[in-house]
Each structure stands twice: as structure tokens, then as C-alpha cells.
Amino acid sequence: MPSSELAGLELRPSSRVYGLVDCNSFYCSCERVFQPKLNGKPVGVLSNNDGCIIALTPELKALGVSMGAPPHLHRSVLEDNKVALFSSNYELYGDLSARVMGTLQHFSPMVEVYSIDEAFVDLSHYAADLVSAVGRQIRNVIYKRVGIPVGVGIGSTKTLAKLANRYAKEHGGVYSFMGVSQPELLKSIPIKTIWGVSHQYQQRLQNHGIKSVWDLTQADDTWLMKFFPVTLVRTVYELRGYECLSLAELPKSKRHILNSRSFGQYISDKKTLASALSYHASRGGEEMRKQKLCANALSIFIKTNRNREDLPQYYGSTTIGLESPTDYTPDLIQVALQALDRVYRPGYKFQKAGVILLDLVPDGIRQQSLWMAEDTLKGQRVMQAMDTVNGLMGKGTLRLGTEGFQRDWAMRQEKLSPRYTTCWDDLLRV
């Protein structure tokens, strides 16, 4: 029986169908769109200042190179195998991401962007026996139109869709939990693969003989409620096919931090959008400092209400690489506003805006320019003081004015590909 803490939720088996669409080796796939001869060859993308590998294809993984590896440690492997390495070209990735998300809107009225390369689509309006075919079509259409290979996981809750996505690759790109109960598969999935179950709780579950996802779905509610936080109990319900997490409540991806909010009323003017984005950027900065992370890139989006067909529709999104990984709020705000300059269009009624911090790395490996060091340390102390005050007196008590911080010395990007889709001088040549 559902206990009181869950009782507020409508606990009926979900009647919805969700797809999680996830781009395969997204940054590398973006580079391959414009260099098709790299299909099937090992490709890697480097962080800012070309410090470490932040994206790689299975072909590169097979050579023993892993995520986060500094390329100089693998120099001979990389050279011997003629591995194509690129500096991160966030303008290109952001543009292709927007195209993938735009293409998804042909399939569903509800597309929820979860990260630069992942989105949930509501597929409830398709007949149950067709959803796998729809999944395959999504895959084919995105590959044909944008050139990016994707995997699609399908389930009656977002947690199940996310789990199904893990098995998409080995099932030809689409995997669905719909219409079949699959204890065998669930028994073979270790609990560590589930979203949002921390190491500490995994241990506790295992000590009680709960090893697989199947075991977890069979666990006793009262026992779960007594020894685990409500978020875990909700995840268990999601795995059982009861929808109880909204997008905002989903476990945070470790790779990015998203802050967004719908406006109370439609907003058209740039100034108000700018202050909303500044707010989201500074919340994101705060969250990174709490988790001791730094972002390599920042992406913003502004969107109109798609359900208001009578109003002109616009979805603007862009991504900008930061010259060095940072958690420093003034820098984040400055870049967010620069991004707004690029995508803002007058004459639309905007309903929602958000800031996504991407390619997070532990702040210990922050790479700094020498002459920036002192500045940054000072910045860190200011940020610490700000977070403390905001923690005591409430969020947003201390805020930054959004004026001038210029840091426009060039970063090291020796292997940068052309900005094929965002710069006239950089077009693909045929």
C-alpha cells in the first residue's frame, strides 16, 4: 500500500508512453556530419585548452582511451591509429542539438530537452503496438535530416525510458519496455545502473539482498520508507510503472546542471529575459560550487508556448564554450547574456527560459591561465561570501550587477573545426 508520503500523488499505473532520445557520442557525431570519411573511425573531442578528452566514439574507447584522459598520455596510440581529435566546437554542437530537438517536434507535441544531447518525448498519442516502430522512425529521420545517430528508450515512466535507453544500442538503436513484462531482463540489470541511486544506498540495498532492478521493484514499501529517502521510493514506483516524477524532479545528470522556469506571464522584452537568465546562471554557479564542479560550456534557451497555436512560435538556443572551466558567476552571467544577444528575436511572447551548464569537471582540475590565477582566487572568495549570505538570508539576497567582465584572450583550440552552421566564412566546402 502506498504510504502517506506518497499518498499525495496519484498512484495509478501510468497510462503514458515516454521516449528518451539520446544522441550517440554527440560531439564526435557532429564532427562526422561534416567529415563523413570519419564514419567508423576513432574520433575524440577535447575540452577547452585541449586539456582532456571529453567525448569519444566506441572506436576510440576500443583503443583503451577513456573519458577525461589527457591526450598527451596516449600520444603514441592516438598517432599510430590516426585518431581524429577536435577542439570543442560548441557553436556547432549547440546548433546541431537545436536541429535534433526541432526534428523531434514532428513526432510529439511534448519534447522536454534534458541536456544538449538528450530529450524526453511524450509518445502517448501513438497506438501501443506502434511505439517501437515510431522509435525506429525517430532514429531514421534524425539520422537522415541532421546526420546524428540516436538511441531511443521507451517506457511508461521517464525512469523506465531512461533505463530502456541503456539497452537501445545493443538492440539496433531502439528498446522498449512497453507491452511486455520482462522479469528476466530486469533481473539481469544491477541496481547500480539505475538513475539517482547513490552509492551509499546501493550498499544498503545490497546488504539486504537487493541486487537487481527486479529485486528492487519487489521490495517492501514499508521497509523502503523506513530506511530510504522518499526520492528513492519514488524511483522504485517509477520502475514499477507508476509515474511520480516530473521532469524537474528527475535525478540530476552528473554531466550538466539545468536551471529553468516558466514565467508567470509572457515576456517579450530582452531586459527581463536577461535578468531571468542571469538569475538562472547564478543559481547554476551556486550549485556547481556546492558540488565542487566547473563548467566547460554554457547553453541557454528561450521558448514560446507551443500550446498557443494562435501565437507566433520561436525556440532559440545557443551554446558557448567558456575559455577555461569556471564556476564563477560573473563569467557565467556574461556568457549567458552574450548567448541571449545571439538568439533573441523581438515580437515573440516568451514563456520559458533556462541556462544549462555543460561538460562539468571537478574544480580541482580547473585549468587556469597564469595571469588569471590571482583574479580567480579573489573571485572564489567573493563567491563563497555570496553563497554564505544567500544561504543565511535567502536565495538571491546578494546579486551581481550584470556589467562588464571581459576575459577575451584566446583559449587554446588548435584543432577547432570550422563553425559550419553559424559563420558564413566557415561553410562546408564541396
Add this chain to the structure above:
Amino acid sequence: MELMQPQFKRAQTPTLDFTTETGFQSPAHDYRVKSLSLDELLIRSPAATFFVRVDHSDIDGIEREDILVVNRAHALVDGRVAVMVIDGEFALRRLRRYGQTWLLQTDTITQQQKIDETMICWGIVDAVIRTCWS
């Protein structure tokens, strides 16, 4: 000659406030129309359309330095010009259908080539843009 008002997307289009101090609308109010946009004319599938610059062309009507509006949403279309990937390299070819087979042609040489699975049709050319300045 008909005078047309192009729309410059990036430029700040001043929004006119048609309400005068008397509270009456301007008599021009009813005649407001959306200005023309080249994007609207040339781009059929925004998410699938890419601009490409010509380096080398063996196709009539397409010259070096032209900008092509390439649409990836199309299936193969008989007679249209495609951006093909042949041996991993980009090339412009005219598509020709003979029964079940598709052939690739150029307009300068009579040689034809069958499409095989090693080739990719990257996109179909929807429009050619040529500026008169250089």
C-alpha cells in the same frame, strides 16, 4: 517593377506604435503586412537545411563560390542536384533514375556512375545563392 521590402532578421525592426495621442489607430493600421523573408522563401525544412559553399562544380548553373541551400529532408529526386559523399569526399552530382537504379551524372562529362552503398546522399540542393559583389 514591384518594390519589395526584405526583412533583415538580425536588424532591429522598429515596432511602430500605431496608437496616436488621440487614441485613434493610424489609418495605415489595417494595411500592416509581414515583410518578406528570404528564409521563408528558400528554407523548406529549417532543422534539415544547411548552407554549403561551392569549391568545385561540374553542374550547369552552379559556380565556384556560390552558396547552396542544401536540404537533407528530401528523398532522392530524379533530375535534382545532390551533395554526394563519394569515397568520403563531397561532390556535386545530378541524380538520374533509370527504373530501380539511380545514376550520378555531371553536366561536363558524359560518364555516369551507379549509386552504391558506399556512397551517401548528404542532401539535395534546393537553391543556389550568388552575390554580385565579391
